[in-house]
Amino acid sequence: MVKQAEQYPHSSYNYYAYGKDDSLLDRDVCYDALGGDDIKRQREYREHARVDDDRIGQAISKQLFLGSKDYIKQMEKKFGVSNTRLERGRPKNNK
Numbered sequence: 483m484v485k486q487a488e489q490y491p492h493s494s495y496n497y498y499a500y501g502k503d504d505s506l507l508d509r510d511v512c513y514d515a516l517g518g519d520d521i522k523r524q525r526e527y528r529e530h531a532r533v534d535d536d537r538i539g540q541a542i543s544k545q546l547f548l549g550s551k552d553y554i555k556q557m558e559k560k561f562g563v564s565n566t567r568l569e570r571g572r573p574k575n576n577k
């Protein structure tokens with residue numbers, strides 16, 4: 483495992499984030515919508531990847547499962563846990 487996508491030799495990250503040549507890739511048409519030139523697209527791609535990375539890290543630190551609803555239900559059942567974050571403190575007294 484690597485800590486960052488650019489460290490993985492088979493990742494498309496370096497192509498999209500830094501413009502490094504990769505003859506195995508076909509450019510994703512959605513990539514062009516990120517900006518008017520390569521510099522803007524690369525900067526925007528890096529920002530999107532960073533935000534997604536942050537969300538994944540937060541979910542992992544909160545011990546939440548990531549995936550489809552079916553996958554989450556399957557993991558909850560398998561591990562006998564709930565995929566929800568409980569509120570801090572004591573439960574409210576509903577008298």
